[in-house]
Amino acid sequence: MTTTTPSLAIKDTPHRAPWGRWGIKSAAFTYLIVLLLIPLSVIFQDGLKDGLVNLWGSISLPIAWAALRLTLWTSALMAVINAVMGTLTAYVLVRYSFPGKSFLNAIVDLPLAIPTLVTGVMLVVLYGPQSIIGGWFKDQLGWQIIFAPPGIILALLFVNFPFVVRAVQPVLESLDRESEEAAATLGAGSARIFWQVTLPALWSSIASGALLSFARAIGEFGAIVIVAGNIPFRSQTAAIYVFGEVESSNRQGASAMSIVMLSLAFVLVLFVDWLRKRGRKERTA
């Protein structure tokens, strides 16, 4: 504690730079290892301690398999809807001006701040079979929203709302409008400009936002446990299945499913990273 005064500038004198860099690096690595790597490896060790055959055995139980399938298709459908509507929302927020725009812009992030359990309760009150809306759907169309897959998708859409919007928005803002104007002077209609000029520049950010929301949806618990009804084969998702296994003292089964969910999310996040890098290259090229 005698001589190391923290330097303000990152570009330091050459003989000090390695120390500063080393310090920052090791702090970041320690943080990463303690907070992420160690807990994650415990899950892996737990799930794999009885070998891969048992891991497969836990996953291939009909109830577990159904829960995983339900999670994947509802999350995928949510990601597609989120991609389309999120892009639209971002487009409107960037390209149009209207009263209340900054208010709307601020609302976008709110789903991240609300406990997802509250989201679930709110959706049950709003769309449950005894509510006006939910009752109408049930009586007129025979559709059950809450305690069924549509409720799961609604909950996922709500909690993952910001991902695509916030991925697309900055790209759209930084987009060079000259090519759009050039297309317009060449006689292209606004729809054609959007499809052929604007959208191609957004693909990688849309995909990365959608995939991130998909990865997060796989593990969503708080909202789903209230909304889904948790009936095996019908409305029980993988995260709820894991909860059930933990509660009934089957840690191996819980960890096995968690490993599958984690691995899926990991592959997705790697893919997102690759998309981002590609997107950056395309934009700078």
Add this chain to the structure above:
Amino acid sequence: MNTKFKTLFVIIAVSLLTACGSSNTPSGNAGAVTLTLAGYSTPAEAYAKIIPLFTAYWKAQKNQDVTFETSYAGSGAQSRAVIGGLDADVVALSLEGDVTNIAKADLIKRDWQAIAPNKGIVSTSIVAFAVRKGNPKNIHDWADLAQPGLEVLTPDPKTSGGAQWNILALYGAALRGKVTGVPANDETAATNFLVSVLKNVTALDKDARSSITNFETGNGDVAITYENEVLLGQQRGQDYEVIIPSSTIKIQTPVAVVDVVSDKHGTTEVADAFVKFLFTKDAQQIFAEYGYRSEDPDVAAATAGQFPAVTDLFTIDDVFGGWKEAKTKYFSDTGIYVQAISEAQK
């Protein structure tokens, strides 16, 4: 410079430690003790009333102050928390198996069922139904739960002790020939009946409280639940009605002293006294006020008007040979419940 820092550090550390120390012994009473109680979620209100009675009793008996720290959560979660290091001197759980698990983790060394009165079963209730005001769907017994189109709520047996009682109550009634159309002692018929009720289940909430809350929100025609939960809901102003089936299971919830922890705290004597106190008439009277059926003959007689008699009341030992057997046979991965819920969704 260095030594100055060190002195400063020591001063801060010492003052922090003494601050912590003094907060542990309130009002400087050297003989005061703290008991930590970890309970399952539903009897929280009853314990809140019993604890002051015990502290007054203990003060009069031993001239010692007892302060309580209480925590309430799902029975299984509490059991795991204690095993994981939650320093509870006394546990009050909804399933015997949750106490057994603590014993298996070597935290209860003594024979807890032999030490406490009534084999440690401190409060009992029965599995009953909550129905909407006026009973619009005409539900009177188990067989009525299988009518097509009815919406039934019950918690998830994977996560809720209460839910396991519910399933066993239904199955036991069927095995005993008390369900119309289901012959006695016929496991296939009983399982088929379970399947037909599970087909009507619209939500398997994570615990008994969430299930009844879901019912209070307006979902479902009937909720299978503890009788005391319905009575407590009515006390809070809910207008649903309780229906007691002709045949049902007696829910037995145990208390135990976690003696390895209490020995470490030096609180075993007071913990034992507290557990014993829970079986006194005063404490049993309070349990009765909160909807539990008392095992104490006098209290039971005095509160009989509040609790209608059950025509055919059975225990888990009577029909299922105890919890240990019931767990594997009904709730393991290949158990009867798992088969039935799979069958119900086909």
